[in-house]
Amino acid sequence: MSSVEQRVIEQFQEEHRQTRDKCLELSDAIEEGDLDRAETLVEEINEAAGPHFQYEEDALYPALIPFFGEEKVKELVAEHDEAIEAAETLAELTSQESLTEEERQEALRALPNIMVHVSDCDGLTVYLEKADEEVFEEIEQSMEEANSRGLTLTEYDETARPSPEEIVA
Template sequence: MAISDVFTETFRDEHREVRNLLFTLIDAFTAHDATTARHVVSAIATATGPHFRYEEESMYPRLVPIFGEEYVGKLIADHDGAIRNLRELVELADHGQIDQAQAERGIELTRQILPHVSDCDGLSIMVETLPQDDVLDILAVREAALEKNVDLLTWAGSVRARRA
């Protein structure tokens, strides 16, 4: 299997995981289930921390020659929005009970993240055009991010150079 195929499969699996977690979170807010919402928000933060990190530290810079600074800036701004949304989702899910207004807000915030998940997944067809050494480096940075295992909100608040 070519290294770009390994990347594409890995990248797609990560996006599927996040997509499924977001759908589960919508279900939890729909059911006013604070316990499930708390667990799912935590799972999203755990899954997206290393993912956002390797995208921003290794993959996105390599996509600038393809897309230009403006579009890559939009991808990073999408991360900013997802981070802000996740912070608010933590607060909403942290209540003992979720009322109707909180449920509606939780669903809205979660749906705002979904387009980035689907849009970002398509970047793999651009990554496959990169030199093999670049793809290997992206995968190596991914492995390092996974080893450090810093959740999204911790990474965004203490490691990430850009503040959301």
């Protein structure tokens, strides 16, 4: 494995680990009724997920088409849609002064839509390892550009996110 391949995979997996940990902390904060902590965690997830989703959709997902085909990649994009919707729901709920039991349950039901992305997406590295080094260079460049732009998940979704057809084109 080349150094660029190793860097890309390590960064990709580390970002998933960080999101996993924040999601688990968020679940605990919601369970405990600590909305200040929950709101902070949702903001952190929103900030971290924006660049992550951007480079996945710009470079990583297109690189997976030879392995899975266009329809599966569109399904991965649909998972992003679900994660974005969950993040928006969580942001709305955790910004409140308090939650009713129904709202607390709604927040806890939304959270797995982010968490499932972490587990499903991280497994893609097994296939990505078979890609050419040029693919890794493109992904690394996209990672750097996305991190430089620093769009939150919400900003990315509202301003720069391509359609599923553009991702697989």
